[in-house]
Amino acid sequence: MSDFTLTTAHEASANHQMVSLDEVQAQQIQLIRNFSHELRTPLTLVYGYMQSIHRRNENLTDLQKNALEIAMFEMKHTIQLLQESLDLARLECHAICLRREPVPLHGLISEAIAVFQQVKPREIIVESEELNILVLADADRLKQVLLRLIDNAVKYSDTAITIKLGKSGDCVAISICDRGCGIDFQDQLNIFSPFYRVDRSRNRDTGGAGLGLAIAKVLVEGMGGTLNVYSQLGEGSIFKIILKSLVSIA
Ligand SMILES: Nc1ncnc2c1ncn2[C@@H]1O[C@H](COP(=O)(O)OP(=O)(O)O)[C@@H](O)[C@H]1O
Ligand SMILES: [Mg+2]
Known part of the structure; x- marks a missing residue:
């Protein structure tokens, strides 16, 4: 086998690996997009119910109110995390078009x-x-x-x-x-x-x-x-x- 054939075979293999890496990355980004989107919607609804219970503040003991506030804090951060993951995944796969x-x-x-x-x-x-x-x-x-x-x-x-x-x-x-x-x-x-x-x-x-x-x-x-x-x-x-x-x- 000539050097030329060897080089091209290596290049072909390297190219193949690059393509597969790109594909894996694209699949991962798609997974993050779907996952974040599917979770964000119901969690936003749950957060809305929590806010409304907290706002009405009826028959809640101090302990329950405190627990609700901690749960709301965690929920708000989880929703923000999902929103940001979604934004980043969309940007990385060029699904967001930026104007100039x-x-x-x-x-x-x-x-x-x-x-x-x-x-x-x-x-x-x-x-x-x-x-x-x-x-x-x-x-x-x-x-x-x-x-x-x-x-x-x-x-x-x-x-x-x-x-x-x-x-x-x-x-x-x-x-x-x-x-x-x-x-x-x-x-x-x-x-x-x-x-x-x-x-x-x-x-x-x-x-x-x-x-x-x-x-x-x-x-x-x-x-x-x-x-x-x-x-x-x-x-x-x-x-x-x-x-x-x-x-x-x-
Ligand atoms: N103005 C700043 N002064 C000091 N540290 C900063 C500043 N901006 C960012 N950082 C550091 O960079 C990290 C990453 O920032 P960022 O991506 O905005 O994440 P987040 O604000 O969610 O922690 C922060 O956690 C913080 O440690
Ligand atoms: Mg920040």
Whole structure:
């Protein structure tokens, strides 16, 4: 057998393995999609009944009320986990189509801040050298990314959050900066992986599934941009989104 035949046989085998790996991955993503979808629907219904019993608060002893609150907390997190798994699986198999259209950035950021502050009041300062920046993005999805990053900044710090906007050439940088606990270098390498959390324990304040950053990164990359972290333990963190921008509105 010639070297040529050997090489092609190896290549064929490697290609075959790659195809099977892709297929396995696609099947796994499909499984997660179906599983999350099937569970989310009935659990949302159960959660609704729990909320209504809790709201009416009739004939409940303190012990029962406390048990109901714990059950509701766990249920809410399970539904959020299923929703996020579903989002990530949909994004990974490109079932969500991301737009790339001109979006007025300042307006979008004001909307995201207003939505966030209705739920959790915290001072959020916007610093921008230029006004009226137009970013090439999917407005709804970019707002979701901002909300996730603001949520993290608020969860992992106690003081005001700053959102800095900077334009360089045909790119715009959106930096969400906090002066919180910061992230160790080793953890910075992992925080964008699904289910990775620096503090594995889940509590009422910071308990998430560890999917937020993974989803944010896939969304930003889907819009043709990048998302990176710059952080120092004990000093704070900066999450920086870079996207293409267009000539500013006059
Ligand atoms: N601004 C931040 N400051 C400190 N740690 C952060 C910050 N943002 C994210 N992290 C760390 O990255 C992990 C992953 O974040 P994320 O994917 O949003 O998951 P979640 O918020 O559900 O825990 C968090 O659990 C936290 O440990
Ligand atoms: Mg988060």
